[in-house]
Amino acid sequence: MFDSMVQNFILMIEKYWKVFLVTGLTGTLELTAIAVAFGILFGSILALIRRSNILPLRWLVAIYIEIIRGTPLLLQLYLFYFMLPQWLPMLELSKFACVAIALSLNSAAYVSEVIRSGIQAVDRGQNEAARCLGLSHVQSMLYIVMPQAIKNILPALGNEFVMMLKETSLASTFLIGDLMTSYKLVNGATYLVLEPLIFVGIIYFVMTFIISKLVGLFERRMAKGD
Amino acid sequence: MIKTVDLHKSFGKLHVLKGVSEHIAPQEVVSIIGPSGSGKSTFLRCLNLMEVPEQGQIFLDGVEITGKKVDVDLYRQRMGMVFQQFNVFPHLTVEKNITLAPVLLKKKTSAEAKEMAAVLLNKVGLYDKLNEHPSRLSGGQKQRLAIVRALAMEPEIMLFDEPTSALDPEMVGEVLNVIKGLVTEGMTTVIVTHEMGFAREISDRVLFMDDGIIAEQGPPEQLFGNSQNPRTKEFLSKVLY
Numbered sequence: 001m002f003d004s005m006v007q008n009f010i011l012m013i014e015k016y017w018k019v020f021l022v023t024g025l026t027g028t029l030e031l032t033a034i035a036v037a038f039g040i041l042f043g044s045i046l047a048l049i050r051r052s053n054i055l056p057l058r059w060l061v062a063i064y065i066e067i068i069r070g071t072p073l074l075l076q077l078y079l080f081y082f083m084l085p086q087w088l089p090m091l092e093l094s095k096f097a098c099v100a101i102a103l104s105l106n107s108a109a110y111v112s113e114v115i116r117s118g119i120q121a122v123d124r125g126q127n128e129a130a131r132c133l134g135l136s137h138v139q140s141m142l143y144i145v146m147p148q149a150i151k152n153i154l155p156a157l158g159n160e161f162v163m164m165l166k167e168t169s170l171a172s173t174f175l176i177g178d179l180m181t182s183y184k185l186v187n188g189a190t191y192l193v194l195e196p197l198i199f200v201g202i203i204y205f206v207m208t209f210i211i212s213k214l215v216g217l218f219e220r221r222m223a224k225g226d
Numbered sequence: 227m228i229k230t231v232d233l234h235k236s237f238g239k240l241h242v243l244k245g246v247s248e249h250i251a252p253q254e255v256v257s258i259i260g261p262s263g264s265g266k267s268t269f270l271r272c273l274n275l276m277e278v279p280e281q282g283q284i285f286l287d288g289v290e291i292t293g294k295k296v297d298v299d300l301y302r303q304r305m306g307m308v309f310q311q312f313n314v315f316p317h318l319t320v321e322k323n324i325t326l327a328p329v330l331l332k333k334k335t336s337a338e339a340k341e342m343a344a345v346l347l348n349k350v351g352l353y354d355k356l357n358e359h360p361s362r363l364s365g366g367q368k369q370r371l372a373i374v375r376a377l378a379m380e381p382e383i384m385l386f387d388e389p390t391s392a393l394d395p396e397m398v399g400e401v402l403n404v405i406k407g408l409v410t411e412g413m414t415t416v417i418v419t420h421e422m423g424f425a426r427e428i429s430d431r432v433l434f435m436d437d438g439i440i441a442e443q444g445p446p447e448q449l450f451g452n453s454q455n456p457r458t459k460e461f462l463s464k465v466l467y
Contacts, residue, residue: 129313129372132274133327133379134303143326147317 009195016186016196024182025203031168031178034100036161039107046112051119061112068109074170077102081174099171107164114160118153119145151222158215162208169204179203227252227414228273228383233282235268242268243279244438250383255415257425257446260435261461266418267387269435273416274305274385303331306376310388312368314360320347320371321356324378333379346374350404366397370404377408384408386417422465426450434458 013020049061068076080102084093093101122145130140172180179200186196228250235243242265250256258266271277273284275291275298283292291301315323324346325339334342347353350370352363360368369389376384386405390398402424409415409428419425425432426446434442434449434457442455450466453459 123311123313125309125311125313126315128276129307129309129315129375130327131299132276132302132305132307133376134299134331135327136299139330143330144315 005195008192009199012186012190012192012195013199016182016189019182019185020179020196020199020203023177023185024179024200027177027181028165028168028179031096031100031103031171031176032161032165035103035107035164035168036111036157038104039111039160039164040157042104042108043111043115046108047115047119050112050116065109065112068106069113073103073106073167074173076106077170077173080105095174096176099174099176103164103168103171106167107160110160110163111157114156115149115153118149118156121152122148154222155215155219158211158218162211162215165208165211166204227254227287229285230269230272231283231285233269233272233279233284235265235272235277235279242438243272245282246435246438246440247282248433248440250414250416253412253414255409255428255430256417256433257429257431258416258418258433258435259420259422259425259461260433260441264435265438266435270385270387270416270418273383274302274307276307303333303379304382306373306379306381306384308369308372308376308384308386308389310391312365312372312392314363314368314371314375316360319357319359320352320363323360323371324375327375328378331379339378342378343374346377349407350374351400364397365393366400369393369397369401373401373404373408383414383416386415386419388418388420390419390421420465422450422462434461436461 046061046065049057052058077099081095081098084098084101126144126148127140130144131137135143168178169180171178172184175181175184183196183200187193190196228248230246230248233243233246234241244265246265246269248269258270260266268277272279275284279292283290285291286301286304290296291298315326318326321340321343324343325334325336328334328339328342329336344353344356347356350373352367352370352374355363355367355371360371363371373384373389389405390401393401398421402421405415405417406428415428417425417429429446431443432446432449433440434453434455436457442449442453442458449458450462453462
């Protein structure tokens with residue numbers, strides 16, 4: 001039984017490694033990178049708005065963040081996957097684009113909270129001291145508050161990357177071409193369950209393990225700099 | 227030099243300043259004493275608009291700065307502030323703590339600012355810490371750095387908000403000495419303090435604040451030695467023993 005499993009495993013990798021590593025892994029990494037990159041971009045903007053004085057905008061952003069964080073990602077994926085092409089038919093969005101947009105908008109909500117709490121963790125006196133010296137609000141943020149906030153934010157962003165890497169697996173619901181999709185493809189072609197699951201699991205694990213180790217290393221170096 | 231007219235400030239329902247009118251003359255040294263919660267710090271923080279009063283006016287050299295069109299940042303460059311909690315910048319070296327603002331605000335070139343930092347640090351005995359980060363400094367050293375940082379902007383007035391209250395007792399002296407040196411050089415100074423002996427020694431005038439107003443004021447000998455207001459007497463009897 002075990003022998004045949006090992007044999008199946010090797011045969012499967014020989015025949016389908018391209019499905020796993022080219023289609024699957026690339027798709028997962030692409031989705032993750034897009035989601036986190038736009039997540040950081042939009043998340044920063046959301047965080048800035050939440051710290052601004054424009055009340056109606058602040059409320060809108062707060063509501064947005066609460067809704068995103070309070071509903072399942074899978075539900076959000078369904079919503080965008082089916083509704084975006086109807087709402088914005090002129091854009092002719094691909095399946096991949098719809099999923100990427102949903103993931104980015106989800107990531108933005110979490111990242112904005114990461115940035116916001118990172119800034120809040122910097123002692124208020126730092127900004128006060130900077131302003132008392134005559135620095136403008138922007139200068140104070142740029143030279144005094146953000147450099148200190150970054151130390152809190154970067155490790156948390158690394159964790160967001162790890163989270164997103166795993167969550168992109170939900171995109172396989174729509175056979176979008178990520179790692180989990182490659183499991184489904186191989187499973188459909190070979191009727192094997194355990195072997196492709198194990199292989200896909202190993203790939204996920206190796207990636208998240210490496211990334212979290214890198215984040216940890218980075219965190220320690222940051223701490224030393226103080 | 228600085229004049230305030232009927233300042234009022236509330237935090238939520240708490241009415242902290244209930245009409246403070248004061249005039250601080252050039253080169254004058256004014257200490258503000260009083261029980262906690264009396265509005266001392268709030269008054270001081272209003273002077274450089276770290277707190278914006280809801281009512282009343284502040285004039286600097288005759289120009290109103292409480293109006294809407296005033297560039298607060300420009301005004302703050304003319305006043306130095308030192309905090310109870312030091313608030314030195316932990317991510318910058320001692321030198322950079324001092325040079326950042328003057329260089330960024332184009333008051334000085336980088337070379338000029340560095341030169342000035344060296345001179346000032348020498349004066350307060352911290353020159354050997356030039357390239358250290360503040361985490362390597364003691365509380366007293368941090369506060370001396372904070373004073374030097376403010377001085378590097380060449381302010382016309384220095385505001386001190388309980389500069390020694392967060393210090394270990396043995397470090398109070400070194401900070402007070404630096405402030406005393408400044409005062410001797412003729413710096414206009416407003417200091418909120420609980421160091422009664424120090425206030426008595428260096429001040430031209432002492433303000434006693436209680437419940438959001440200046441309850442009594444006068445030269446230190448009079449206020450400490452012969453106060454007229456029963457509340458001043460009560461406060462002093464509690465802190466001087």
